[in-house]
Amino acid sequence: MLQIDKLSVLFGRQAVLKDISLQVRPGETLAVIGESGAGKTTLALSVLGLASGARTGSILLDGRELVGRGEEDLRTLRGRELAIVLQSGGEVLHPLVTILDQVAEAVTVHFPVSRDAARAKAGRMLADMGLRAGRQNEYPHRLSGGERQRALLAMALVNNPRLVVLDEPTAALDPRSKAEICALLKTRLADKAALLITHDLGAAAAVADRVAVLYAGRILESGPCRDVFAAPRHPYTRALLRAYPDMGNPKDLQRIPGRTVRNAPGCPFHPRCTQKTAVCAERVPELKPGGADGRAVACHRGGIIPCLEVTGLGKSFDSTPVLTDIDITLYEGETLALVGESGSGKTTLARTLMGLLPADAGQVVLEGNTGIPRKQFYEYIQMVFQNPGEMLSHRLTVREIVREPLDVHGRGSAAEREALVLKTLAEVELPADEDFLGRYPHQISGGEAQRVAVARSLVLAPKIIIADEVTSALDAGAQASVVRLLLELQERRGLALLFITHDLALARKVSDRVIVLQQGRIVESGPSGQVFAAPRHAYTRALLDAIPRVYGY
Amino acid sequence: MRIRRLTVDYGTALLILCSLGFILPRLLPGDPFLAIYGEEALLNMTPETKAAIISSLSLDKPLGEQFAAYWLALLRGDLGWSYFFQAPVLSVIGAFLPWSLLLSGSALVLSTLAGFIAGVESGARRGSRFDNFSFTGLMALGGIPDFFIGALLLLAFAVHWPLFPLGGAVTAYGGKSGWALGADVLRHLALPLASLFAVRLASVYLLTRATVVGLLGSPFIRTARAKGCSAAAIRYRHIGRAALLPIATTAGLHLAHLFAGVLMVEILFGYPGMGALFGKALSARDYPLLQGILLVGTLTVLATNFLVDSLYPILDARVRKTCTSATKQQ
Ligand code: SF4
Numbered sequence: 001m002l003q004i005d006k007l008s009v010l011f012g013r014q015a016v017l018k019d020i021s022l023q024v025r026p027g028e029t030l031a032v033i034g035e036s037g038a039g040k041t042t043l044a045l046s047v048l049g050l051a052s053g054a055r056t057g058s059i060l061l062d063g064r065e066l067v068g069r070g071e072e073d074l075r076t077l078r079g080r081e082l083a084i085v086l087q088s089g090g091e092v093l094h095p096l097v098t099i100l101d102q103v104a105e106a107v108t109v110h111f112p113v114s115r116d117a118a119r120a121k122a123g124r125m126l127a128d129m130g131l132r133a134g135r136q137n138e139y140p141h142r143l144s145g146g147e148r149q150r151a152l153l154a155m156a157l158v159n160n161p162r163l164v165v166l167d168e169p170t171a172a173l174d175p176r177s178k179a180e181i182c183a184l185l186k187t188r189l190a191d192k193a194a195l196l197i198t199h200d201l202g203a204a205a206a207v208a209d210r211v212a213v214l215y216a217g218r219i220l221e222s223g224p225c226r227d228v229f230a231a232p233r234h235p236y237t238r239a240l241l242r243a244y245p246d247m248g249n250p251k252d253l254q255r256i257p258g259r260t261v262r263n264a265p266g267c268p269f270h271p272r273c274t275q276k277t278a279v280c281a282e283r284v285p286e287l288k289p290g291g292a293d294g295r296a297v298a299c300h301r302g303g304i305i306p307c308l309e310v311t312g313l314g315k316s317f318d319s320t321p322v323l324t325d326i327d328i329t330l331y332e333g334e335t336l337a338l339v340g341e342s343g344s345g346k347t348t349l350a351r352t353l354m355g356l357l358p359a360d361a362g363q364v365v366l367e368g369n370t371g372i373p374r375k376q377f378y379e380y381i382q383m384v385f386q387n388p389g390e391m392l393s394h395r396l397t398v399r400e401i402v403r404e405p406l407d408v409h410g411r412g413s414a415a416e417r418e419a420l421v422l423k424t425l426a427e428v429e430l431p432a433d434e435d436f437l438g439r440y441p442h443q444i445s446g447g448e449a450q451r452v453a454v455a456r457s458l459v460l461a462p463k464i465i466i467a468d469e470v471t472s473a474l475d476a477g478a479q480a481s482v483v484r485l486l487l488e489l490q491e492r493r494g495l496a497l498l499f500i501t502h503d504l505a506l507a508r509k510v511s512d513r514v515i516v517l518q519q520g521r522i523v524e525s526g527p528s529g530q531v532f533a534a535p536r537h538a539y540t541r542a543l544l545d546a547i548p549r550v551y552g553y
Numbered sequence: 554m555r556i557r558r559l560t561v562d563y564g565t566a567l568l569i570l571c572s573l574g575f576i577l578p579r580l581l582p583g584d585p586f587l588a589i590y591g592e593e594a595l596l597n598m599t600p601e602t603k604a605a606i607i608s609s610l611s612l613d614k615p616l617g618e619q620f621a622a623y624w625l626a627l628l629r630g631d632l633g634w635s636y637f638f639q640a641p642v643l644s645v646i647g648a649f650l651p652w653s654l655l656l657s658g659s660a661l662v663l664s665t666l667a668g669f670i671a672g673v674e675s676g677a678r679r680g681s682r683f684d685n686f687s688f689t690g691l692m693a694l695g696g697i698p699d700f701f702i703g704a705l706l707l708l709a710f711a712v713h714w715p716l717f718p719l720g721g722a723v724t725a726y727g728g729k730s731g732w733a734l735g736a737d738v739l740r741h742l743a744l745p746l747a748s749l750f751a752v753r754l755a756s757v758y759l760l761t762r763a764t765v766v767g768l769l770g771s772p773f774i775r776t777a778r779a780k781g782c783s784a785a786a787i788r789y790r791h792i793g794r795a796a797l798l799p800i801a802t803t804a805g806l807h808l809a810h811l812f813a814g815v816l817m818v819e820i821l822f823g824y825p826g827m828g829a830l831f832g833k834a835l836s837a838r839d840y841p842l843l844q845g846i847l848l849v850g851t852l853t854v855l856a857t858n859f860l861v862d863s864l865y866p867i868l869d870a871r872v873r874k875t876c877t878s879a880t881k882q883q
Binding site: 048075079086087089090091092094155 | 771772773775776777778779780781782783784786790791794795798868869
């Protein structure tokens with residue numbers, strides 16, 4: 001078993017790894033994922049003492065301390081008890097020696113066997129890894145990327161080590177070789193402790209049992225692979241998943257805003273985090289276990305925060321129930337699509353949430369607080385309606401419409417308000433010249449009017465926007481640009497979107513999770529990929545079947 | 554295949570170089586006989602000898618026949634007549650060449666071996682005390698011309714402390730044989746060998762060190778460490794192995810340099826090799842002898858380059874494979 005405790009690695013005065021603690025049990029594969037520059041390779045090399053940086057902390061392999069061991073001592077362990085599959089770029093194999101001899105050398109280095117015996121053993125191991133005898137006497141430059149990877153694997157496994165570290169074993173492989181290597185790893189690593197370092201979330205999901213997310217030298221989240229990928233808790237993990245193209249996730253790729261800041265004080269992610277608070281820049285959050293589910297997250301706020309929690313919400317008109325027992329949790333920076341036919345209660349739900357209609361039962365909690373005064377409430381949550389005409393007064397100019405919430409809430413000086421109006425208009429990609437600012441709603445197009453409505457709802461910088469059929473009055477082009485706008489605001493500001501629509505195709509492209517409403521009840525909910533690919537409720541299937549398809553498949 | 558192509562290339566070069574010996578004297582204005590033998594030889598020559606030479610070279614015949622006669626003579630091993638030694642050029646060279654081969658061969662082998670090992674040790678431990686010391690030392694040594702080192706050694710170990718003989722290859726009329734003769738030869742060899750060795754050592758060392766330092770960051774070295782290879786195994790089996798090819802290439806190019814060094818050192822120590830012979834031939838203006846020496850020199854350079862070229866595929870599998878596959882495609 002591998003137990004790493006508070007491992008830090010310094011190159012000069014630059015700490016590349018900070019306080020890394022993790023465990024890998026025999027028979028378990030732990031994937032360490034992260035972007036390039038996170039310190040993944042340093043971690044891989046440090047375990048074997050191959051990194052040139054200075055290590056502090058402790059690395060125990062079956063109770064034996066590896067940190068501080070002499071080179072000669074480590075050497076006898078390397079390749080025998082702990083092996084590594086190095087990143088297969090450039091000349092990772094000796095260019096002038098055959099594959100067979102290179103694998104055989106791994107045997108002769110540690111065991112007093114004859115050259116022939118070592119070769120025989122190497123040959124068997126290579127064959128095991130799927131490299132035919134005819135290919136074994138080749139030189140590395142004659143092999144394909146997949147074959148080289150197999151050779152590296154054979155070299156690492158030939159002495160049957162207890163721990164195997166793999167550094168990007170699937171990088172630069174074509175999809176089929178990648179799938180083959182993943183399958184091979186899955187079976188060959190079954191009885192070993194394995195540390196799989198990769199930026200390839202797909203490979204991690206295919207091979208690993210648990211996953212740890214590394215960012216700027218620290219572990220931000222860890223837990224069972226399946227759970228972490230299905231429901232990430234750390235904002236960075238979610239951002240990483242959103243940037244990764246996956247067949248199971250229909251939502252558009254989203255950027256991670258900003259850039260990695262090395263050696264940021266406090267939480268390493270805070271320069272890019274949309275839900276940071278003052279403490280985030282000051283103290284480093286500990287990686288805290290979250291309970292019995294084996295997950296841990298390093299975040300002062302306990303991970304992605306729920307900004308809106310609705311429990312047991314009910315509403316009737318003239319004793320006819322319109323909404324029954326509605327439970328909704330909306331997380332920071334996510335899009336929750338609320339779908340259903342007209343009459344399913346979607347708009348009533350939106351208005352009840354906004355306090356435009358009184359609820360009969362249940363409660364609404366905003367970021368953990370109940371009973372927030374109205375005025376503050378609207379600084380936190382805003383709504384954009386289906387028909388901008390309903391929201392935009394015809395007697396006000398664009399400037400006045402966008403400025404009005406600021407006036408009502410008495411924010412800033414006149415000059416500050418004006419500046420904020422211009423900034424917000426720029427943010428929704430509208431012109432901010434006098435001509436446009438002076439126009440009335442009927443003088444601008446429907447798409448522009450919807451953007452003005454969005455600008456108006458954004459000007460108070462709310463964390464949540466309830467978007468009720470915001471695009472249903474628009475043509476496809478205008479709709480696409482309003483939707484892109486909302487998702488970009490989500491990237492930048494961590495906006496939580498409750499996206500109400502009857503258009504399931506649209507919901508699929510914008511949402512992280514989806515809720516299906518039928519006759520005022522939630523009949524199905526879950527991650528969008530899952531709900532759209534494998535709907536469980538008959539009503540959801542019926543809705544999906546009803547969508548006309550442009551492409552015919 | 555590669556070897557066949559090499560043979561054709563080198564054969565052509567050989568033909569051209571040999572033909573030059575025929576063409577050049579005839580391109581000069583005036584009497585080719587004069588150009589081949591020189592004025593001084595003419596003065597020492599009886600008319601009979603002159604007539605014999607003219608007829609053996611067919612100088613009185615048309616150019617085509619002259620060329621044929623030139624090649625026939627060459628193939629017979631007839632390189633001309635050295636009037637200074639009063640013997641055929643070939644037999645004169647035959648008497649001197651072995652000593653040169655002994656001297657340059659042993660200098661080549663010893664300095665390459667020692668320079669390679671020192672270079673690998675030094676490069677692999679770049680920045681260590683050993684590295685700094687040997688780098689500075691050998692760098693300085695490499696800057697000194699070989700005849701100067703030779704002169705220093707001569708003054709120190711033959712004149713001031715007469716540990717070694719002043720010159721020659723064996724003690725004249727020593728009447729030694731067996732082991733005693735061997736020891737005598739070695740004693741004579743020591744100083745000229747040492748001066749050649751010193752200079753060559755520096756150049757092989759510097760080259761090896763630079764190559765090794767360049768290879769230090771190669772990923773396969775990390776792979777070797779990950780396997781658990783010892784430091785020595787990494788230095789020689791992995792780095793040294795990869796460094797051989799560039800070193801062999803450059804060493805081949807430096808051979809001409811070695812021969813120049815041999816020339817100087819032989820003259821300095823009066824060592825009876827090709828260098829000394831060249832010196833004598835030069836001062837006596839023995840043109841045929843000079844030409845013979847140059848021919849032998851050219852052949853040697855050509856032969857060693859051929860050897861290095863044929864070594865490539867053994868040193869580097871990539872050369873071998875690409876060559877076979879290239880010929881297969883043709
Ligand atoms: S909320 Fe704070 S601690 Fe949590 S990820 Fe954001 S910046 Fe880090």
